[in-house]
Amino acid sequence: EDGRWIPDKAAGLSYQRNLKEMLEKLQKERDALKKQNEELLAKYKRAQGQEKKEIGTELESQYSLQDIFDRCAVMIQQGEQRRAIFELNKVIKDNKVTDSPLAYAYYLRGRAYYERNMDTQALDDFASAERTPHNNSIYPIWRVNYYQGLIYSDRNQWEQAYWELEQAWEDCGHSDKEVESAMLRARRH
Numbered sequence: 251e252d253g254r255w256i257p258d259k260a261a262g263l264s265y266q267r268n269l270k271e272m273l274e275k276l277q278k279e280r281d282a283l284k285k286q287n288e289e290l291l292a293k294y295k296r297a298q299g300q301e302k303k304e305i306g307t308e309l310e311s312q313y314s315l316q317d318i319f320d321r322c323a324v325m326i327q328q329g330e331q332r333r334a335i336f337e338l339n340k341v342i343k344d345n346k347v348t349d350s351p352l353a354y355a356y357y358l359r360g361r362a363y364y365e366r367n368m369d370t371q372a373l374d375d376f377a378s379a380e381r382t383p384h385n386n387s388i389y390p391i392w393r394v395n396y397y398q399g400l401i402y403s404d405r406n407q408w409e410q411a412y413w414e415l416e417q418a419w420e421d422c423g424h425s426d427k428e429v430e431s432a433m434l435r436a437r438r439h
Contacts, residue, residue, distance in 0.1 A: 271428070315341065315351045322358050331362040338362070353382035354389035361397065369401045392421030396429050399436065408439035 318341060325334035338359040341347055347355065360375030376394035384391045399415035402408075415433035422429055 326362050331366045334362040350384040350388040353379045353384035353391045357391055357394050364397050403436055408436050412436040
């Protein structure tokens with residue numbers, strides 16, 4: 251009546267459900283990374299001499315970067331994409347950050363761009379993440395395919411969308427229902 255838009259209850263519940271699912275996925279990613287860090291720490295405790303020194307340096311770097319990545323993931327989920335992009339720019343420009351952590355920084359910054367509807371920048375970062383040498387067991391870089399697929403779906407580029415989503419479906423071990431649903435939708439078109 252007064253010109254304000256008031257969401258209906260179903261839309262509000264849907265938004266809350268989607269937000270909860272996104273937060274759960276980020277928590278799973280974070281838990282997997284913590285587990286890998288714990289495994290590296292156990293390896294460090296067993297190591298001797300030069301190997302111990304090398305693993306120690308890797309551990310310091312991973313814990314520091316993990317803290318940054320955790321903060322940026324929270325910023326993205328809380329609508330603070332600009333702050334996340336600013337933080338991730340520093341990581342990406344750091345010449346000491348290479349391989350999987352660099353690829354993950356590109357992925358997260360691409361996610362921030364995606365959330366801001368800056369699809370061209372998101373696709374550029376996702377491509378950079380894929381080009382950067384990485385190991386999906388450390389950081390879930392495979393998720394770039396999922397977001398690329400969503401962008402191509404939004405653009406009605408169904409063949410490209412299906413290809414990206416099929417890659418994500420394979421890489422997640424056929425376990426992510428959201429990826430499966432998006433892939434099946436792209437295949438129907």
